[in-house]
Amino acid sequence: MSITYLEAIREAQRRALRDDPRVYIYGQDIATFGGAFKATKNLAREFPGRVIDAPISEDAMVGSAIGAAIEGMRPIIEMQFADFSSVAINQIVNQAATLFWRTQVACPITIRLPSGGNPGSGPFHSQNLESLYAHFPGLVVMTPATVDDAYSMLLEAIAIDDPVIYCEHKYLYNRLKVDALTETGLPPHKARVARIGRDLTIVSYSAMVHESLSAAEQLKRENIEVEIVDLRTVKPLDIDTVLASVARTSRLLCVGESWPWGGVNAEVIASVATHGFHLLDAPPQRINSKDTPIPFSPNLWSAHKPSSRVIAAAARRLFDW
Amino acid sequence: MLDTLKEHRGDVAPSLFPDRYITAFKWMLLARTVEEKLGSLWRAGKIAGGVYLGKGQEAISSAVGTMLKPGDLFGPLIRDQAGRLAFGEPIIDVFRAHFGSRTGPTLGRDGNVHRGRPREGYFPMISHLGALVSVVAGALIARRFKGDRTAIGATTIGDGGTSTGAFHEAINMAAVEKLPLVLVISNNRYAYSTPNTRQFACSDLVDRARGYGLEGYTMDGTDLAECLEVVGNAMERARSGHGPQMVVGHCLRLTGHAEHDDAFYMDKRLLESPVGRDCLKVAESYLCKQKWADETQIENWKKVAKRQVEESVAIAQREPQADPIEETWCPYATESVAEAHSIR
Numbered sequence: 001m002s003i004t005y006l007e008a009i010r011e012a013q014r015r016a017l018r019d020d021p022r023v024y025i026y027g028q029d030i031a032t033f034g035g036a037f038k039a040t041k042n043l044a045r046e047f048p049g050r051v052i053d054a055p056i057s058e059d060a061m062v063g064s065a066i067g068a069a070i071e072g073m074r075p076i077i078e079m080q081f082a083d084f085s086s087v088a089i090n091q092i093v094n095q096a097a098t099l100f101w102r103t104q105v106a107c108p109i110t111i112r113l114p115s116g117g118n119p120g121s122g123p124f125h126s127q128n129l130e131s132l133y134a135h136f137p138g139l140v141v142m143t144p145a146t147v148d149d150a151y152s153m154l155l156e157a158i159a160i161d162d163p164v165i166y167c168e169h170k171y172l173y174n175r176l177k178v179d180a181l182t183e184t185g186l187p188p189h190k191a192r193v194a195r196i197g198r199d200l201t202i203v204s205y206s207a208m209v210h211e212s213l214s215a216a217e218q219l220k221r222e223n224i225e226v227e228i229v230d231l232r233t234v235k236p237l238d239i240d241t242v243l244a245s246v247a248r249t250s251r252l253l254c255v256g257e258s259w260p261w262g263g264v265n266a267e268v269i270a271s272v273a274t275h276g277f278h279l280l281d282a283p284p285q286r287i288n289s290k291d292t293p294i295p296f297s298p299n300l301w302s303a304h305k306p307s308s309r310v311i312a313a314a315a316r317r318l319f320d321w
Numbered sequence: 322m323l324d325t326l327k328e329h330r331g332d333v334a335p336s337l338f339p340d341r342y343i344t345a346f347k348w349m350l351l352a353r354t355v356e357e358k359l360g361s362l363w364r365a366g367k368i369a370g371g372v373y374l375g376k377g378q379e380a381i382s383s384a385v386g387t388m389l390k391p392g393d394l395f396g397p398l399i400r401d402q403a404g405r406l407a408f409g410e411p412i413i414d415v416f417r418a419h420f421g422s423r424t425g426p427t428l429g430r431d432g433n434v435h436r437g438r439p440r441e442g443y444f445p446m447i448s449h450l451g452a453l454v455s456v457v458a459g460a461l462i463a464r465r466f467k468g469d470r471t472a473i474g475a476t477t478i479g480d481g482g483t484s485t486g487a488f489h490e491a492i493n494m495a496a497v498e499k500l501p502l503v504l505v506i507s508n509n510r511y512a513y514s515t516p517n518t519r520q521f522a523c524s525d526l527v528d529r530a531r532g533y534g535l536e537g538y539t540m541d542g543t544d545l546a547e548c549l550e551v552v553g554n555a556m557e558r559a560r561s562g563h564g565p566q567m568v569v570g571h572c573l574r575l576t577g578h579a580e581h582d583d584a585f586y587m588d589k590r591l592l593e594s595p596v597g598r599d600c601l602k603v604a605e606s607y608l609c610k611q612k613w614a615d616e617t618q619i620e621n622w623k624k625v626a627k628r629q630v631e632e633s634v635a636i637a638q639r640e641p642q643a644d645p646i647e648e649t650w651c652p653y654a655t656e657s658v659a660e661a662h663s664i665r
Contacts, residue, residue: 091452
């Protein structure tokens with residue numbers, strides 16, 4: 001029996017609800033309807049009163065989760081789309097992220113952000129906001145790229161005592177599938193070497209890991225062996241694993257689907273330049289989505305975000321040095 | 322739908338007075354004494370940042386803190402020194418917070434009015450108005466999950482705070498969930514410098530209660546007796562399953578927004594109007610008129626309050642300030658995350 005990325009998210013929530021009476025889920029259309037993407041399908045029936053429909057009030061949803069967490073609960077908030085979390089940004093970055101720092105009382109909430117685009121989703125149903133949330137101290141930002149990580153990292157997000165922004169990629173929901181879940185054994189804030197190679201390091205996360213893997217297959221035919229580091233969690237950032245890889249390959253390309261300015265890619269490159277400048281044989285490069293709102297037209301959309309073709313081209317240019 | 326004060330007045334037992342009144346009065350008096358001290362410490366340059374005082378709304382605030390019961394929840398805002406003390410805040414927390422002491426409730430990481438004891442149901446506000454309403458609501462959701470059917474939560478806000486989206490979202494949510502939340506609005510006429518006429522267009526903020534499906538009451542915020550009755554009644558209504566309650570107290574901010582602000586913009590006629598009465602003086606006269614206390618007794622209470630405040634200040638001033646060397650500089654609670662955060 002196989003399991004998709006989306007089903008892994010549902011199964012993790014089912015397990016958390018089953019194993020921990022402190023867990024409940026609050027979000028729009030998640031009870032009877034099972035969520036806009038069906039991530040909570042049947043859970044309301046299975047766990048009566050613990051999968052609760054919320055009014056269209058993202059600020060109040062997150063605020064209430066903070067209050068419940070203070071009182072010992074482990075709330076999961078489902079944002080219908082990552083884009084709508086900006087309505088709750090005050091509660092997330094000012095209240096949740098600072099609570100432990102201010103009061104020594106932890107704020108164990110998990111906010112699920114269905115992220116990234118699909119053709120035709122447009123500017124307000126496609127955003128990747130991991131860089132935005134990673135900017136704020138006190139938040140953990142997870143960006144799982146695999147079915148196994150979707151499952152185990154969500155359980156970890158619920159278990160840890162800090163507020164977690166869990167960015168689940170909509171493009172992967174039904175496209176990624178494994179025969180059965182396997183334990184990775186990796187702690188959630190440790191990056192993973194997703195592919196071994198000696199010539200170039202690509203650092204990526206979430207759906208862009210798969211575009212990068214596809215680019216690596218193209219480059220292999222040209223005798224370029226790419227190593228791919230999947231960050232898994234972008235905050236805190238496991239720069240050690242990145243530096244170890246760059247030490248082997250001497251070349252760095254960062255690939256992310258969010259916007260370029262001040263983002264995860266920028267942070268990785270700044271850290272490598274600071275701590276590993278001597279390891280580099282070429283200037284580190286980054287590929288992001290274009291610095292415009294996300295377009296609706298499928299033609300524009302597919303050119304807006306990084307593709308394996310663009311990644312491969314950027315990788316080749318790194319060997320001009 | 323819109324319940325008026327008079328409809329439910331009978332719910333509060335007359336035995337409430339005078340003991341409860343005297344208790345609430347003493348919290349008002351202590352708050353005023355604490356705040357006068359804060360003002361002089363600020364003017365003497367002993368306090369960094371702002372000092373925000375609640376002069377003129379101690380009656381409303383004290384009524385909230387006094388009428389809550391052990392096990393209830395409280396989310397106060399900036400002008401709630403009286404309610405905080407009545408809810409159980411030690412006086413020394415006030416001065417430790419303002420001095421940025423290492424021993425303070427936020428270890429010097431935050432200061433002045435941004436303090437609380439969340440584990441004891443006393444929630445710390447952030448500066449963003451309206452943001453605490455949903456937090457108290459969520460804490461009540463947690464209590465419901467835990468089978469606590471007796472606790473209620475109270476939170477306070479000013480006229481300006483009612484204009485925020487967070488306020489609207491939170492009370493709508495609390496109403497949908499039928500939570501035992503008591504929302505006490507002090508309409509002190511000014512949000513910083515902005516008068517009511519530039520803040521809202523309904524005739525009274527309590528009109529909003531009907532729209533949200535809340536029971537709503539108004540009260541004279543300068544009259545402690547009325548505040549105790551109305552707030553007490555709203556709390557009983559919430560506790561007995563009638564859902565969220567809104568109480569609007571009418572008063573005047575008898576100070577600037579903060580100590581740096583001389584409130585030159587304030588319409589001086591308001592000071593001569595009924596809302597401009599000093600609730601503390603009103604309460605003193607009431608105590609004497611009812612013969613629950615005489616002037617000598619009130620003078621003694623004032624001396625006791627002054628001594629308590631002086632002692633707390635003396636202790637807090639001797640305590641260590643927050644120290645960058647001692648500071649962990651880590652905002653994470655989870656050990657493995659904190660470790661990963663520190664590797665840079």
